[in-house]
Amino acid sequence: MVQRYKRFLWMEMFFLFVLGPVMLLFDIYPVVKIVSVLVGLSYVVVLIFKSRKRIRETKKRPNWQKFWRSTGLKFSLIALGSIIGLSLYQPDLLFKIVREKPWVWVSILFVYSIVSVYPQEVLYRVFFFSRYEILFSNKRLLLFINAFLFSLAHIIFLNVFVLLVTFVGGLLFAYTYHHTRSTSMVFLEHTIYGYWIFTVGMGGLLGFPT
Numbered sequence: 001m002v003q004r005y006k007r008f009l010w011m012e013m014f015f016l017f018v019l020g021p022v023m024l025l026f027d028i029y030p031v032v033k034i035v036s037v038l039v040g041l042s043y044v045v046v047l048i049f050k051s052r053k054r055i056r057e058t059k060k061r062p063n064w065q066k067f068w069r070s071t072g073l074k075f076s077l078i079a080l081g082s083i084i085g086l087s088l089y090q091p092d093l094l095f096k097i098v099r100e101k102p103w104v105w106v107s108i109l110f111v112y113s114i115v116s117v118y119p120q121e122v123l124y125r126v127f128f129f130s131r132y133e134i135l136f137s138n139k140r141l142l143l144f145i146n147a148f149l150f151s152l153a154h155i156i157f158l159n160v161f162v163l164l165v166t167f168v169g170g171l172l173f174a175y176t177y178h179h180t181r182s183t184s185m186v187f188l189e190h191t192i193y194g195y196w197i198f199t200v201g202m203g204g205l206l207g208f209p210t
Helices: 002-023 030-050 052-057 064-089 096-100 102-135 139-152 160-180 183-200
Strands: none
Touching: 002 030, 002 102, 002 139, 030 052, 030 102, 052 102, 064 160, 064 183, 096 102, 096 183, 102 139, 102 160, 102 183, 139 160, 160 183
16 A cells, blocks of 8 residues: 555656656647646645645754855855856856846846745645655655756756756755755745846846846
């Protein structure tokens, strides 16, 4: 019975997190894609609602001091690396959105965090960990698979660099959620890194306005 349930979970994961994103690449009717995405999201919402008690029970007391110290260090490295990289390869993009469209830069923070980041973290961290963690005895493999699937969700951009960036981001977010079980913390971390990518001039790669 347990093995049958685990096989079902593996198939479910495949349909939701592999077939779903890959399907968007195919040349099929847009209405089919839209309906498929809506059905998948509705299914996830129902499962989250049914398991909300178990999700609450896994939460830990947040250590905000440790979180900000860790996030600050990681952000410093990301900021330094991205500035150096753009300065060397595409200096014209460096802080372009801030210089040329400051109002867009300010307004996108609220849209990005609510419309994009929060749903992603609920789906790829809260739902994924509560639903599929039992499939992995090796927690490092759990984090790797989560990051890989998060990266796969960005395959629609057809850009290897985007897949690499989102994979690294996925590892960071998966690690944070796995150790804190805090939606608020992983949401803030994702927002900070994502908004920086937009600010420094790399937003066009991830579908931000430029």
